[in-house]
Amino acid sequence: MxxxxxxxxxxxxxxxxxxxxxxxxxxxxxxxxxxxxxxxxxxxxxxxxxxxxxxxxxxxxxxxxxxxxxxxxxxxxxxxxxxxxxxxxxxxxxxxxxxxxxxxxxxxxxxxxxxxxxxxxxxxxVSVRFVALKENQFLTLQDLAGRSVSVARGTVNVSQINQANRERQLNLSVVPVETLQEAFDLVTEGRVAAFAMDDILLSTLIAAAEEPSAYSLSEEAITAExxxxxxxxxxxxxxxxxxxxxxxxxxxxxxxxxxxxxxxxxxxxxxxxxxxxxxxxxxxxxxxxxxx
Missing domain, CATH: 3.40.190.10 (Periplasmic binding protein-like II)
Structure with a gap:
């Protein structure tokens, strides 16, 4: 009831x-x-x-x-x-x-x-890409196979990464959080492998980080422009x-x-x-x- x-x-x-x-x-x-x-x-x-x-x-x-x-x-x-x-x-x-x-x-x-x-x-x-720690050398979606990816709840990026996950059988674990900063922080802390979001917003988060050189944007775009x-x-x-x-x-x-x-x-x-x-x-x- x-x-x-x-x-x-x-x-x-x-x-x-x-x-x-x-x-x-x-x-x-x-x-x-x-x-x-x-x-x-x-x-x-x-x-x-x-x-x-x-x-x-x-x-x-x-x-x-x-x-x-x-x-x-x-x-x-x-x-x-x-x-x-x-x-x-x-x-x-x-x-x-x-x-x-x-x-x-x-x-x-x-x-x-x-x-x-x-x-x-x-x-x-924009195009959607992902940010990861540079030391891990995650540059393509295939590099993330079997790993976790954070997304901001309420954005279209949630369905976009889920679609890529299904179509390419990547076995990703998608982790939704409330804000862009939270999703980025999960990458910084090593709790997820990557964070998927619009490339310009990822560039802003990287530029504002304590060590911008510690991060890399994916070479592969998840979506077209x-x-x-x-x-x-x-x-x-x-x-x-x-x-x-x-x-x-x-x-x-x-x-x-x-x-x-x-x-x-x-x-x-x-x-x-x-x-x-x-x-x-x-x-x-x-x-x-x-x-x-």
């Missing part, structure tokens, strides 16, 4: 969440409140907080520009931003409950994620259209290279590290001719 009660409670919560999301008219709420609720995470260089608690990052600065452009497009006297911390595991729930209107971070835009949320035009492109986008509520098409209109305007101004360099090729504020990752040809072409 207890299991049945829990099942019904879970079902009712899911129905309530979907119903709540359907009841939210984001554009109307922006007009009424003058506030855009922005979800952020601990995912430098896309979004993070500095020592003084300021929310900043590449995605955050982009969303600040989006908010300014939305204010013009919607004819609003003001449009303030309220920042709400989210985790990979609760971001869709916070969208559906109305706690956030848009997630400004680094969510992968793929078929699995589009079943539960809407995406903006892309603002970055995939787009990242700003995440919004499912079926919130009117708001998505306004955000995409704002992004097209921003991209065509021609200063995205400057914004990109600030977060990927210059010292990260509050971090003391520099990623030195040049803009990919794919992203440069997208900014010149945004599709979607």
């Amino acid at each position: 207890k299991i049945q009660a829990q099942w019904w409670a879970g079902l009712l919560m899911a129905v309530w969440s979907v119903a709540s999301a359907a009841d939210i008219n984001t554009l109307q709420r922006l007009n009424e409140t003058g506030t855009l609720r922005v979800g952020y995470g601990d995912t430098a260089p896309f979004s993070y907080t500095d020592d003084e608690g300021n929310v900043l990052g590449y995605s955050i600065e982009l969303c600040q520009r989006v908010a300014a452009q939305l204010q013009q497009q919607l004819g609003l006297p003001t449009l303030d931003i309220e920042y709400v911390f989210r985790t990979p595991g609760n971001r869709v729930q916070l969208l559906n409950s109305g706690d956030i209107d848009i997630e400004c971070n680094a969510s992968t835009n793929n078929a699995e994620r589009r079943r539960s949320a809407e995406f903006s035009l892309s603002h970055f492109f 995939e787009p990242l986008g700003l995440l919004m509520r499912e079926d919130d098409q009117a708001f998505v259209a306004q955000v995409n209109q704002a992004l097209r305007t921003i991209y065509r101004r021609g200063d995205m290279q400057v914004l990109y360099e600030r977060w990927f090729q210059q010292p990260l504020p509050g971090k003391g590290i520099t990623l030195n990752v040049p803009m990919s040809d794919t992203l440069a072409q997208h900014f010149m001719n945004p599709q979607g």
Whole structure:
């Protein structure tokens, strides 16, 4: 009976969440409140907080520009931003409950994620790789056969590594944890062989480690190049259209290279590290001719 009660409670919560999301008219709420609720995470260089608690990052600065452009497009006297911390595991729930209107971070835009949320035009492109201790010389998925791999719960990387595990019969032990830092720390401590995640985020974690030279990124990519986008509520098409209109305007101004360099090729504020990752040809072409 207890299991049945829990099942019904879970079902009712899911129905309530979907119903709540359907009841939210984001554009109307922006007009009424003058506030855009922005979800952020601990995912430098896309979004993070500095020592003084300021929310900043590449995605955050982009969303600040989006908010300014939305204010013009919607004819609003003001449009303030309220920042709400989210985790990979609760971001869709916070969208559906109305706690956030848009997630400004680094969510992968793929078929699995589009079943539960809407995406903006892309603002970055990544491939999934894994990080391991350099001394172990794990450079390909086959090198990990029979070993353990950490993943961040609530990310698409969970299903991606599970799919690779099945298709290639690697006999991996997949270890889900709550945060990217926890997953990385398991590698540092030797408790797992590797951590699978978007390559740019792994590069950031390596750069911030006490001994960056102790780690290596896999030579083999687990996925092909995939787009990242700003995440919004499912079926919130009117708001998505306004955000995409704002992004097209921003991209065509021609200063995205400057914004990109600030977060990927210059010292990260509050971090003391520099990623030195040049803009990919794919992203440069997208900014010149945004599709979607």
